[in-house]
Amino acid sequence: xxxxxxxxxxxxxxxxxxxxxxxRAKRRAAWRRRRTVLLFMSPWIVGFSVxxxxxxxxxxxxxxxxxxxxxxxxxxxLANYRYLFGGDQQVxxxxxxxxxxxxxxxxxxxxxxxxxxxxxTRAKMGVGIFRTIFYLPTLTPTVAATLGFVFLFNPATGxxxxxxxxxxxxxxxxxxxPHWAKPSLTLLSLxxxxxxxxxxxxxxxxxxxxxxxxxxxxGANALRRLYYVTLPSISPVILFSIVIAVIQGLxxxxxxxxxxxxxxxxxxxxxxxxxxxxxxxxxxxxLFYPLYxxxxxxxxxxxxxxxxxxxxxxVVSLAVTLLILRNSKRWVHAAGGVx
Amino acid sequence: MRRTLxxxxxxxxxxxxxxxxxxxxxxxxTGGSGGGSAPPKYDxxxxxxxxxxxxxxxxxxxxxxxxxxxxxxxxxxxxxSRGGISDxxxxxxxxxxxxxxxxxxxxxxxxxxxxxxxxWINLAPxxxxxxxxxxxxxxxxxxxxxxxGDRCALxxxxxxxxxxxxxxxxxxxxxxSPPKTFDELTADAKKxxxxxxxxxxxxxxxxxVSTYYENAxxxxxxxxxxxxxxxGKSAFATDPGWAKYLTWEKQLIxxxxxxKLTKFVSGAGNEFSPQNDFERGRVAMNLDGEWRVAxxxxxxSNVDYGTAPMPVxxxxxxxxxxxxxxxxxxxxxxxxxxxxxxxxxxxxxxxNNGAVEKFAEGLRNVPTLTSALSDPVLTGDPHxxxxxxxxxNPNTASDPITAIGSANQTMEGNWxxxxxxxxxxxxxxxxxxxxxxIDAQVANSTIGKAP
Numbered sequence: 001x002x003x004x005x006x007x008x009x010x011x012x013x014x015x016x017x018x019x020x021x022x023x024r025a026k027r028r029a030a031w032r033r034r035r036t037v038l039l040f041m042s043p044w045i046v047g048f049s050v051x052x053x054x055x056x057x058x059x060x061x062x063x064x065x066x067x068x069x070x071x072x073x074x075x076x077x078l079a080n081y082r083y084l085f086g087g088d089q090q091v092x093x094x095x096x097x098x099x100x101x102x103x104x105x106x107x108x109x110x111x112x113x114x115x116x117x118x119x120x121t122r123a124k125m126g127v128g129i130f131r132t133i134f135y136l137p138t139l140t141p142t143v144a145a146t147l148g149f150v151f152l153f154n155p156a157t158g159x160x161x162x163x164x165x166x167x168x169x170x171x172x173x174x175x176x177x178p179h180w181a182k183p184s185l186t187l188l189s190l191x192x193x194x195x196x197x198x199x200x201x202x203x204x205x206x207x208x209x210x211x212x213x214x215x216x217x218x219g220a221n222a223l224r225r226l227y228y229v230t231l232p233s234i235s236p237v238i239l240f241s242i243v244i245a246v247i248q249g250l251x252x253x254x255x256x257x258x259x260x261x262x263x264x265x266x267x268x269x270x271x272x273x274x275x276x277x278x279x280x281x282x283x284x285x286x287l288f289y290p291l292y293x294x295x296x297x298x299x300x301x302x303x304x305x306x307x308x309x310x311x312x313x314x315v316v317s318l319a320v321t322l323l324i325l326r327n328s329k330r331w332v333h334a335a336g337g338v339x
Numbered sequence: 340m341r342r343t344l345x346x347x348x349x350x351x352x353x354x355x356x357x358x359x360x361x362x363x364x365x366x367x368x369t370g371g372s373g374g375g376s377a378p379p380k381y382d383x384x385x386x387x388x389x390x391x392x393x394x395x396x397x398x399x400x401x402x403x404x405x406x407x408x409x410x411x412x413x414x415x416x417x418x419x420s421r422g423g424i425s426d427x428x429x430x431x432x433x434x435x436x437x438x439x440x441x442x443x444x445x446x447x448x449x450x451x452x453x454x455x456x457x458x459w460i461n462l463a464p465x466x467x468x469x470x471x472x473x474x475x476x477x478x479x480x481x482x483x484x485x486x487x488g489d490r491c492a493l494x495x496x497x498x499x500x501x502x503x504x505x506x507x508x509x510x511x512x513x514x515x516s517p518p519k520t521f522d523e524l525t526a527d528a529k530k531x532x533x534x535x536x537x538x539x540x541x542x543x544x545x546x547x548v549s550t551y552y553e554n555a556x557x558x559x560x561x562x563x564x565x566x567x568x569x570x571g572k573s574a575f576a577t578d579p580g581w582a583k584y585l586t587w588e589k590q591l592i593x594x595x596x597x598x599k600l601t602k603f604v605s606g607a608g609n610e611f612s613p614q615n616d617f618e619r620g621r622v623a624m625n626l627d628g629e630w631r632v633a634x635x636x637x638x639x640s641n642v643d644y645g646t647a648p649m650p651v652x653x654x655x656x657x658x659x660x661x662x663x664x665x666x667x668x669x670x671x672x673x674x675x676x677x678x679x680x681x682x683x684x685x686x687x688x689x690x691n692n693g694a695v696e697k698f699a700e701g702l703r704n705v706p707t708l709t710s711a712l713s714d715p716v717l718t719g720d721p722h723x724x725x726x727x728x729x730x731x732n733p734n735t736a737s738d739p740i741t742a743i744g745s746a747n748q749t750m751e752g753n754w755x756x757x758x759x760x761x762x763x764x765x766x767x768x769x770x771x772x773x774x775x776x777i778d779a780q781v782a783n784s785t786i787g788k789a790p
Contacts, residue, residue, distance in 0.1 A: 065787070066784075066785075066786050066787035068452060068456060068784075069430055069434060069452075070430065070433060070434065070452055070453070070456040070457075070458040071456040071457070071458075074787035075787070076786045076787045079783070079786050079787075080783070083779065083782075083783040087779045087782075087783065088779065088780075088783070089772065089775070089776045089779070090750070090753075090776060154605055154606065155601070155602050155605045155606075156602050156603065156605045156606025157605075157606045173598070173601050173602060173605060176601055176602075176604075176605045177601070178760070263605075264550045265548070265550055265551045265552070265604035265605060265607040278550065279749070280753060281550065281756070282550075282756055282760075283753065283756040283757050283760060283762065284753045284756075284757075287753075295749070298427070299744060299745070299746065299749065300743050300744055300746040300749075300780065300784060301449075301452050301742075301743065301744055301784065302743070302780075302783065302784045305783055305784075
């Protein structure tokens, strides 16, 4: 048995300094590792850059230009923002319409989806049928659904008002009345809460049964069980639904576009023929912020200003989402948590 | 840290590559396309040109028949036609740098952009080289085919608007002739209106609501001699014609009742179908374009109707016989590959008397060549002949071509809906607010543009 000399342990823990060639070799190896990582990440990097980062940065640039789609953008500094905050009389009614939707329609959507989910969990039979019935509207294409609603709610020829008149109720003019146009769109959005309903249903069914049993043993009635067990347990899902609904509300476009262009007299069937025609009908009550942005960019050839409007929408969306998330720390519980 | 920097560098690198390749690559210089140089001349060699137009079905067949006639005259030029095109398609094609050789737009609303940005080339050199003049078209047509002195478009058929009246209903009400002034129109409308037992409207004498079919304010402006702008500023508050028009309109709406009229118009049938309210006898009189003559025939409607010029301001009876007109416009996009051959097609569609008459007979639209207004096929139809006379009237006008497209009409229209509903108490203040909004929009939309 040979005994190899054992080098004495160094007094210091620091590794010995490397020779220049060893350092170069190490750098090359590190670069090869990074290159491999970048190579695997490249699909995401390219996708993110092309479809997200570049459009956003280009949009930011365009917001400081005059751009009419047909000639090169011309730098005009803050002129678009000055017009937005100081000169445009049309933008604030559009903001008001969007805020109305956020304040009224979004909470109603969340509550309605939750209510439907609770109802389904209580059903003794036909659960699958009810779930399907309430989810089916989500599968209807947005344009078809909106056109259908405009037809059904036509105050003169629609079956809804016919039914109401048989019950002795004088139905409103729905999509033709500026006071009822947004509530009509809200009804349309409630009709399509199937996605949120299914998510709530899954969350409610996932609440551990022993929590309900414990609460029952402690004397909690149904309402108290809902408040102290169900809601805290599904609070992350409630937060998710609220955030998604708010973002969708801020981007509300399709239904408003189709409803306003098809509800004008004699227009059903001609919807979308002209970019600007009848947008916001009646009386601008359905001219939501994204619709106004679209009108400015594609109807009025004012794409630079439309870009400024979209930057404001981005900032507001971020701010609102952050506000909701910050506020959520007070009422959202970790998985399985109870009050 | 290094990893973050490497990732950032990769992202920026991709961004830089994307920025070089993307964006408005097709958008070249601003301003007009320059009209001084001699235009290219067609050399007679075989060439294929692309032609985009908005027509479909029956109307596309009529368009293609004209194109076939052109190809017979120029056997070496093959035209590839594509129908169903909108202005959005044309704009997208120009931005992509791959536009058609000839573009056909059904509306002159966007001509301010096409001419002002040079997206459609200036046709003045082509006209001069071929000794042609825009004076071959009526004055109104000359106005809506150019912008700020840049004639980047030629016309091919137009619309003229007049009054359609139900002869049976008028006779039953004891009205012997269609109204010539708006006062007469109001009186006749009240006589012709029939109410249901519950008070709702069964048949309306005349519906003045601006969102109903063709009742846009633009179509009434020439009847009140109202102008959209004066000295470059929006003129709703300063031109008295607008206040008179809106006052007349509101008085008739209030007579019907806002809620009753809203319910009535919400039951309007689709404008371009046999369910059109006039064709099925739901309204006794209606403002409409000359195309309704062809629709009544093709829809096999049994309405016994007559046509006449629209009534006018009672204080300006000399306007009677005039009306509103607008029309199709054709142009050559700046990146068109075969401009010389494209010009030949454009010239054929706009200036060839036979082609214009044949197309007008097929579509039953008004021919835009003054010489074609005496086409015996069109003048032989008494319903249609009225519109030829309206079109040729010297007081007939169109709305001005602007750098903001139809934004002024849209903004005025939105405000007018509030006025009609009774939400505006002070007409003058309301019109001033419309003017200031439009002027602000124009100011913002034209910052940075070459004067």
